[in-house]
Amino acid sequence: MRNKPHARFAxxxxxxxxxxxxxxxxxxxVEMDRMTGTAFPTEQTLDGRDWTLESxxxxxxxxxxxxxxxxxxxxLRDGSTQQxxxxxxxxxxxxxxxxxxxxxxxxxxxxxxxxxxxxTRYEAYGIVVDHxxxxxxxxxxxxxxxxxDTTDRSAFSLYFQNSTVSSDGQRYLRTTAHELGHAFxxxxxxxxxxxxLMNTTGTVGNSFTYTFSTDSExxxxxxxxxxxxxxxxxxxxxxxxxxxxxxxxxxx
Amino acid sequence: xxSQFENNRNFLALLVLLAIAASGATALAQEPQEIRYxxxxxxxxxxxxxxxxPVYVTVRLRNRGTSKQSVATMLDPAAGFLSIxxxxxxxQQQQLFIPLAVGDFDVAPSELAASGxxxxxFPIFFGGNGWTFTQTGDYDVFATLAGSGxxxxxxxxAPITIARGDGAGQYLxxxxxxxxxxxxxxxxxxxxxxxxxAHATLDEIIxxxxxxxxxxxxxxxxxxxxxxxxxxxSIGRVRAAQPxxxxxxxxxxxxxxxxxxxxxxRSLALARAYAAAGLRDDAQVRLDDAQSLAADSVRALQQxxxxxxxxxxxxxxxxxx
Numbered sequence: 001m002r003n004k005p006h007a008r009f010a011x012x013x014x015x016x017x018x019x020x021x022x023x024x025x026x027x028x029x030v031e032m033d034r035m036t037g038t039a040f041p042t043e044q045t046l047d048g049r050d051w052t053l054e055s056x057x058x059x060x061x062x063x064x065x066x067x068x069x070x071x072x073x074x075x076l077r078d079g080s081t082q083q084x085x086x087x088x089x090x091x092x093x094x095x096x097x098x099x100x101x102x103x104x105x106x107x108x109x110x111x112x113x114x115x116x117x118x119x120t121r122y123e124a125y126g127i128v129v130d131h132x133x134x135x136x137x138x139x140x141x142x143x144x145x146x147x148x149d150t151t152d153r154s155a156f157s158l159y160f161q162n163s164t165v166s167s168d169g170q171r172y173l174r175t176t177a178h179e180l181g182h183a184f185x186x187x188x189x190x191x192x193x194x195x196x197l198m199n200t201t202g203t204v205g206n207s208f209t210y211t212f213s214t215d216s217e218x219x220x221x222x223x224x225x226x227x228x229x230x231x232x233x234x235x236x237x238x239x240x241x242x243x244x245x246x247x248x249x250x251x252x
Numbered sequence: 253x254x255s256q257f258e259n260n261r262n263f264l265a266l267l268v269l270l271a272i273a274a275s276g277a278t279a280l281a282q283e284p285q286e287i288r289y290x291x292x293x294x295x296x297x298x299x300x301x302x303x304x305x306p307v308y309v310t311v312r313l314r315n316r317g318t319s320k321q322s323v324a325t326m327l328d329p330a331a332g333f334l335s336i337x338x339x340x341x342x343x344q345q346q347q348l349f350i351p352l353a354v355g356d357f358d359v360a361p362s363e364l365a366a367s368g369x370x371x372x373x374f375p376i377f378f379g380g381n382g383w384t385f386t387q388t389g390d391y392d393v394f395a396t397l398a399g400s401g402x403x404x405x406x407x408x409x410a411p412i413t414i415a416r417g418d419g420a421g422q423y424l425x426x427x428x429x430x431x432x433x434x435x436x437x438x439x440x441x442x443x444x445x446x447x448x449x450a451h452a453t454l455d456e457i458i459x460x461x462x463x464x465x466x467x468x469x470x471x472x473x474x475x476x477x478x479x480x481x482x483x484x485x486s487i488g489r490v491r492a493a494q495p496x497x498x499x500x501x502x503x504x505x506x507x508x509x510x511x512x513x514x515x516x517x518r519s520l521a522l523a524r525a526y527a528a529a530g531l532r533d534d535a536q537v538r539l540d541d542a543q544s545l546a547a548d549s550v551r552a553l554q555q556x557x558x559x560x561x562x563x564x565x566x567x568x569x570x571x572x573x
Binding site: 073075076077078081083084085086087088089090092093094096097098132133135136137138139140142143144145146147148149150151162164171175178179182187188189200201202203205234235236 | 325326328330331332333348350351352353354355356357358359360361374379380381382398433437441443444446447481482483484485486487488489490492555556559560562563565
């Protein structure tokens, strides 16, 4: 009888451990590559807190593992000159040449004993290029980042020739989280409120946070995996309740 | 009696009119301030397309008020504020068109002057969910523009008919998903040497259906692509421009049914190719064509022209001279 509370405590702790294991079992691996002459986004302090890409997404309930991979991809030159603007088609070839991770998620056995189960690792790819970007059909110096192929929501680009990206670390980290948010199937209208991450950088001006809006968090935490994680489907394929904000319901 | 009845009837009619006016005023008061004086129009480049033919639309935002209005910076769906919906005739639900790209930019919301207009022209035939019009029939197309809060502005609805054509579309949509996707990307991007399945598919379509509108677009896209170099990281090499081949293709294009945006792309590609071939006078004529096409546009084509004259090395050099 005296052991019962201890047994209950042990069981509770095991349950917590199991839940922690299972929740930690779904992760997103973010492979980041960059061209020579560029830099990855770095840790930033905002509103008295230190922020990284990992902590931004952890705050929204997601474990992401950022893997800074290639750091010296040389921009191709046409003769002696380097092109100023990289097109979406050319970006796709950068990804083909340098992406080491798969597009689709991988599942693998994990845990032990009664907590043995299947873990899933989703994949996203980010490339920092030493160019201005196209994205809207023609080159624009105002472009900070782009998800250049919405068919599978698995990759995004950041443009180091944009002066904000190259000289404003806080906004650069924000744009990176914003583009990764698109890979998680979030949209600009999900940036309810004027300061949250899915608003465009031009909209938030000088007042911004590293947090997602309530609508975005609801999507990130509750919606079906195939409508949520990178590499699982087309952008905007969302669940019914998410769709009510966008006027469409197409989650398979 | 008749007079009293007449008076009562007039009084009732007045009450009804007042009630209607009041309800109208209430509705007007409930309409968000920011969209009350804005009008959104959607216009396809033509009314009837052959199956597989690329569909382009122009969206115009007009300020009908007497004071300036704060509006979204860009109307292109890739900016993430404008949504395009396509509804097949008789269907219950419309489908959202997903643009092939979406971007983050650091331009603050702009102000649209009283009586001012902004516009954008873009393709809606292929996007994140693949090809949009894969069946013949009638479709309704409209746009919504997100405002602050839940306010959204809805455009006029434009009918589009997708006709059977001469078989090019049926051939395309009988190919594998990968072939269709690569072909869609090549036509949207107007480049992509690495999209080998697209080249094989389009070559076959041009061979089998030389007069099809889709073949015309394929010739145009290939000509535009060859008029400039392609930085192909997948093979680690820059493919140089091929001006002679580009000129041969671009001069074959039938421009009669092309949207203005593609006519602009063709003129700029011809200017680029003539300049690269050392034919400066011909190049200047084509650049002048491009500038007059853009001059007729309020905004969309001007932005494309400005971008090309800034970032294309050949055109930038011509523009300086």
